[in-house]
Amino acid sequence: MRLRRLQAGLLIAMSLVVLPALADTPKATPTTKELIAKSRPEEWRTPDPNNLLYMQLPQGRVVIELAPDFTPLHAANIRTLVREHYFDALAIIRVQDNFVTQWGDPNDDDNGDKTKIKPLGSAKRTLPPEYTRTIDPKLAWTPLPDGDVYAPQVGFSEGFPAARDPAGGSEWLVHCYGMVGVARDVAPDSGNGSSLYVAIGQAPRQIDRNLAIAGRVIEGMQYLSALPRGTGPLGFYTQAAQRVPILSVKLAADLPPAQREKLALLRTDSPTFAAIIDAKRNRHDAFYTLPAGKIDICNIDVPVRTDAAATGH
Amino acid sequence: MRLRRLQAGLLIAMSLVVLPALADTPKATPTTKELIAKSRPEEWRTPDPNNLLYMQLPQGRVVIELAPDFTPLHAANIRTLVREHYFDALAIIRVQDNFVTQWGDPNDDDNGDKTKIKPLGSAKRTLPPEYTRTIDPKLAWTPLPDGDVYAPQVGFSEGFPAARDPAGGSEWLVHCYGMVGVARDVAPDSGNGSSLYVAIGQAPRQIDRNLAIAGRVIEGMQYLSALPRGTGPLGFYTQAAQRVPILSVKLAADLPPAQREKLALLRTDSPTFAAIIDAKRNRHDAFYTLPAGKIDICNIDVPVRTDAAATGH
Structure with a gap:
């Protein structure tokens, strides 16, 4: 019990310093599974x-x-x-x-x-x-907030991890x-x-x-x-x-x-995908007590659904 | 032959823009193997x-x-x-x-x-x-120049990839x-x-x-x-x-x-290791025509030698 209280105290302290937006919600970050369970059908795409x-x-x-x-x-x-x-x-x-x-x-x-x-x-x-x-403004672009070692910008475009060089106009x-x-x-x-x-x-x-x-x-x-x-x-x-x-x-x-795989991918321009990235960046729960506060483009998986629900939309 | 000349031209052009230090040496970057071949015995360590x-x-x-x-x-x-x-x-x-x-x-x-x-x-x-x-100034520290998504500083310490937070004093x-x-x-x-x-x-x-x-x-x-x-x-x-x-x-x-493995590791505070990192950052040869100019801490392997020479020092 002492440990549990110590951890709670640590989370509150960190929330104040590192995660001001979470200062009043020092509970465990939702898991990807939990966030997916609350997603809406239109946030998923069936690949062509x-x-x-x-x-x-x-x-x-x-x-x-x-x-x-x-x-x-x-x-x-x-x-x-x-x-x-x-x-x-x-x-x-x-x-x-x-x-x-x-x-x-x-x-x-x-x-x-x-x-x-x-x-x-x-x-x-x-x-x-x-x-x-050449950067196409018509393509969906979900930039990440934490920078990148290799490229000026990184994010997701139409479901794929990508990079952009706004100065050079390329992606x-x-x-x-x-x-x-x-x-x-x-x-x-x-x-x-x-x-x-x-x-x-x-x-x-x-x-x-x-x-x-x-x-x-x-x-x-x-x-x-x-x-x-x-x-x-x-x-x-x-x-x-x-x-x-x-x-x-x-x-x-x-x-x-009938012989095709039943699968759907979470849209990378959807609110649920944004929530998953945010939860990964700021993960804190009973096990992980120090959130990274950052994420690398290659540490984010695009969720894939292979259940029956994947064909419903 | 036309292709070869085109590539050489590209390398010179890039050298002028991206790699000014290499402007007068537009030849292929040395490989890790070539750099290791020129290393000196005292640059290698036999693990305890x-x-x-x-x-x-x-x-x-x-x-x-x-x-x-x-x-x-x-x-x-x-x-x-x-x-x-x-x-x-x-x-x-x-x-x-x-x-x-x-x-x-x-x-x-x-x-x-x-x-x-x-x-x-x-x-x-x-x-x-x-x-x-706590950061120990007695430990060897070879910082990398290209930043990191997760930590204020990254580099190699005593042979291992590591990170430092100079403000907090931790590594x-x-x-x-x-x-x-x-x-x-x-x-x-x-x-x-x-x-x-x-x-x-x-x-x-x-x-x-x-x-x-x-x-x-x-x-x-x-x-x-x-x-x-x-x-x-x-x-x-x-x-x-x-x-x-x-x-x-x-x-x-x-x-x-006699039953121990014959192996040695390149010291991460050695000139040859620095040269390998530099070559990886700026790799350009007939195949790779656009050097990244950067490198992530986790894209660098510490060379290991398992040949007879590994036991010579």
Whole structure:
């Protein structure tokens, strides 16, 4: 009991100093779950099935949402590759600890058999890089208040973590955990979406604006993050048997509605998302007694609903 | 060839604008490997074997360096637990994606059999929290130049990523990838080192100063980061068979020198470490054409040497 009273006293003291707005409500910060339970249906969005990839691995299904507002040419090329079954029977070729898991054609890297490279079909071989885009005031923008080490501004745009340079007039998606990027060779236009990677550790923000980001894993991330690390240079698997086969990649829009995943994402321009960010910034409860008062763009997950309610709106 | 020339031109242009100090050296930034190759023997340190834990898992050995400069009471208690074989035959009990892997006594959590909890022997049941310490000017401090979202200052202290609040006079270790923290119950003094966790995703910096950090994984991180994620609440494994057994945890000092790992760490107050940070901040080469110009504390790894040269000094 003494401990409990001490903690309450600490919270009040901190509220006065660090969190003046909370001075009269020194109770535990609501959890994300509690805030979501109070959300309204219109705060959720059902992703466009034209932007949803289902990548089937032996372990389970990975769902990726493409980001055509930022990388439209890459989204279009990836859709073409998917529809022509380019990825089916390819593999996860590389897992570098605290960096990326990458997939594509095992024959299309330095140790592959160049005579067996899978053709890209009607997809384009090169694309403009799309590393950044001009700021579009029509896109929703939810800025964060705590600054960023790498960019002048960070926030969420249309569901994705992003950065802005208001002086230069550009914006770009940032390499947080779970973001899916476009692998390429040295030439900036050599990325075409036939090999993709996902960030599986500390956000590699230093590569922002040097690679195009195609989208984000919104379900099944554990099937990509928990794979054995490759022992070759850069985490490439050195033996074919180590690679995880990709059974298929399909576009949700190409499946009958009944076969699509029931999922919805909390809108990043919604009041509930703002309340979740605020609660994360100022978290204080019986366990966490010292709120950070700040949050990094890559420490915020966008809530995903996979329950029946996800299809109701 | 046209591409190569274009890139060179871009590098010169950027050097003039973004990197004035490099204007007359528009060549590729040296790699970490190249910088390490030029390092001097005295820039490396051999960790004190009294601070090194060897945790043997079926997959391989994890090496953890304790941080007694920051959490001396926890280091002492963990040494006691190790020497009394507390951890042997315990298990990894929890893997929560993008957060932590945790190990300890499976019976000492909510679903465990409380009658079978392993006794702590002569180790202490409670410890002062040691979340922060008073800044000690005798400890080496290598500050970073690019700020931080969470703390007034960040840098490296005695080999570990750390933060400082000069106004408050305190410093603390920060939860970067690979940092090992002390699990506890609600009471701040309930952490005693018998259950530890390691950060396996985006640095959970919001829990800094709410938990004690005991040290850092310096080898074998992949044996903790690539484990299947638990499917219970908070990533706890729901079935005993899912848990990874800990075969043993030993202190390097308790092994004959011939059985100790041959490893050395680059001193974080060395010129080569400073050069590596600078190269990471300003990386530009044929592939990465836009240097970040900045770096986050948790995007810097402390180089570890496991070759024969590691024992030469």
